Amino acid sequence: MKKCIKVVDEFVYKIIRNKTEQMSKSRDESRVMKKSDILSRFLEMKKTDPKYLKDIILSFIIAGKDTTASTLSWFFYMMCKHPLLQERIAEEVRKATRTNEYSSIDELANSITDAALDKMQYLHASLTETLRLYLAIPVDGKLCLSDDTFPDGFRVRKGDSVTYQPWAMGRMKSLWGDDAEDFRPERWFDENDCFQQESPFKFTAFQAGPRICLAKEFAYRQMMIFSTVLLGTFRFKMGDEHRRVKYRTMLTLHIDGGFIFLLPIDQATRFRRPRTIEMDVVVFCLYV
Numbered sequence: 023m024k025k026c027i028k029v030v031d032e033f034v035y036k037i038i039r040n041k042t043e044q045m046s047k048s049r050d051e052s053r054v055m056k057k058s059d060i061l062s063r064f065l066e067m068k069k070t071d072p073k074y075l076k077d078i079i080l081s082f083i084i085a086g087k088d089t090t091a092s093t094l095s096w097f098f099y100m101m102c103k104h105p106l107l108q109e110r111i112a113e114e115v116r117k118a119t120r121t122n123e124y125s126s127i128d129e130l131a132n133s134i135t136d137a138a139l140d141k142m143q144y145l146h147a148s149l150t151e152t153l154r155l156y157l158a159i160p161v162d163g164k165l166c167l168s169d170d171t172f173p174d175g176f177r178v179r180k181g182d183s184v185t186y187q188p189w190a191m192g193r194m195k196s197l198w199g200d201d202a203e204d205f206r207p208e209r210w211f212d213e214n215d216c217f218q219q220e221s222p223f224k225f226t227a228f229q230a231g232p233r234i235c236l237a238k239e240f241a242y243r244q245m246m247i248f249s250t251v252l253l254g255t256f257r258f259k260m261g262d263e264h265r266r267v268k269y270r271t272m273l274t275l276h277i278d279g280g281f282i283f284l285l286p287i288d289q290a291t292r293f294r295r296p297r298t299i300e301m302d303v304v305v306f307c308l309y310v
């Protein structure tokens with residue numbers, strides 16, 4: 023274990039060194055940095071303690087990469103299973119970003135503002151509905167540090183392990199109604215068709231209480247931006263319509279064997295070849 027941690031730490035320290043060098047070089051040459059990522063933002067804030075930076079980067083990678091990537095895989099799977107929903111979200115994206123089906127990817131990406139994202143209620147609800155059914159962290163275990171009593175009077179002892187099951191909770195009819203197994207984003211709307219949050223103790227995808235996911239809103243933003251660009255540009259179809267998609271039991275909920283999307287040919291030829299291929303490969307690489 024110690025050896026593995028060392029390998030991971032060294033990998034991250036190398037990234038920090040490279041970025042620091044890159045930044046001081048671009049400052050010397052008085053060039054404006056074109057790529058601004060999270061690490062460079064911390065460095066710009068003069069946060070340069072390598073251990074502090076290493077811990078930040080590892081939290082982002084470990085807590086943030088697989089969770090959002092697997093949620094997006096399941097979300098695009100749902101989009102393939104529900105083509106009308108997919109079309110509806112694409113329409114919402116075009117409306118919110120004031121683009122049309124002939125806009126380029128760059129035009130679309132440049133028009134994704136916070137205000138535009140806030141208008142995408144259907145996309146927000148669909149990602150949340152995905153997370154209800156396909157929780158990125160399906161089972162979450164804890165270890166009791168001291169004796170304690172649950173609100174219902176159940177006692178636990180120091181050293182006991184306690185596990186809650188977001189996967190099961192997301193599908194319980196007593197919580198979500200008789201259609202709990204159905205993918206129905208509308209369940210998240212209030213009477214004005216606006217997205218309505220649920221209690222985190224009922225919708226437990228991000229956990230609840232003081233140790234709730236630190237980056238819940240950030241994760242939504244990331245997933246919404248990514249989905250906006252893809253659904254505003256392409257239509258997705260399953261590579262094999264008859265395939266039985268199953269999950270793989272891991273810490274995070276991956277699609278077993280990954281997932282290959284097909285772009286209908288009229289969509290794929292709308293842009294110059296390299297751009298289309300690049301998009302295809304990105305989807306394949308990120309989520310397999």
Ligand code: HEM
Nearest residue numbers: 081082085086089090093158227228229233235236237241
């Ligand atoms: C769909 C995306 C995500 C889901 C479903 C998710 C879910 C969760 C859950 C269930 C926990 C509690 C784990 C536990 O204590 O047992 C957690 C904690 C955490 N998450 Fe997320 N997460 C997501 C994305 C992210 C992203 C993108 C980041 C960072 C960029 C992040 C950073 C963290 C951190 C730092 C914690 C630890 C908080 C603490 O212990 O106080 N998460 N997340």
